[in-house]
C-alpha cells in the first residue's frame with residue numbers, strides 16, 4: 004500500500020470500530036459501483052444515505068454534466084432523494100449518515116449541515132481530488148470542527164488509495180472536468 008500521498012485521517016470524535024468497519028464496506032462498494040455511473044456520463048462521485056440500522060435510504064451519483072445542473076453533486080442528489088422519500092426537509096429524527104466516495108465540497112457541506120444528517124464518512128480528501136482531477140472543492144478551512152459544534156460526526160480518508168484510483172481512471176479516460184471559466 005502506498006502511503007506517500009496520504010493525508011492524516013480526519014475524525015472530529017472517537018468513532019467505534021464497528022462504525023468504521025461498516026463505513027469501509029459501504030465506501031468500497033460505492034467506489035466499485037461508481038464506474039458503472041461514470042460510463043453513463045455521470046461525474047466521478049457517488050453518495051449514499053443510510054439509517055442507523057444499515058438500511059439504504061437513498062443513493063445518487065453526480066449528474067452535473069448529464070443533467071446540466073451545477074449543483075447536482077452526488078451528496079445534493081442523495082439528500083434530495085432521501086428527503087423526498089421520507090417526506091421531510093428535516094432528516095434529524097431519522098439518525099442518518101451519508102457515505103461519500105470523496106470529501107464533500109463547500110456546497111455539499113452546507114447542504115449536509117442543513118439536512119439534519121448526523122454523520123459524514125468519506126473516501127478521498129479534497130486536496131487529493133483537486134490534485135488528481137482539477138476539480139475545485141472550494142474554501143472550507145477546518146470545516147469538521149464546525150460540524151462537531153453541531154453534533155455531526157465526521158470521519159474521512161476511508162480506503163483513500165482505492166478512491167484515488169477511480170478518480171485517476173476518470174481523468175485518464177478523458178471524461179469532463181466541469182467548472183466555470185475564471
Ligand SMILES: [Zn+2]
Pocket residue numbers: 076077078107108109110111112
Ligand atoms: Zn459537492
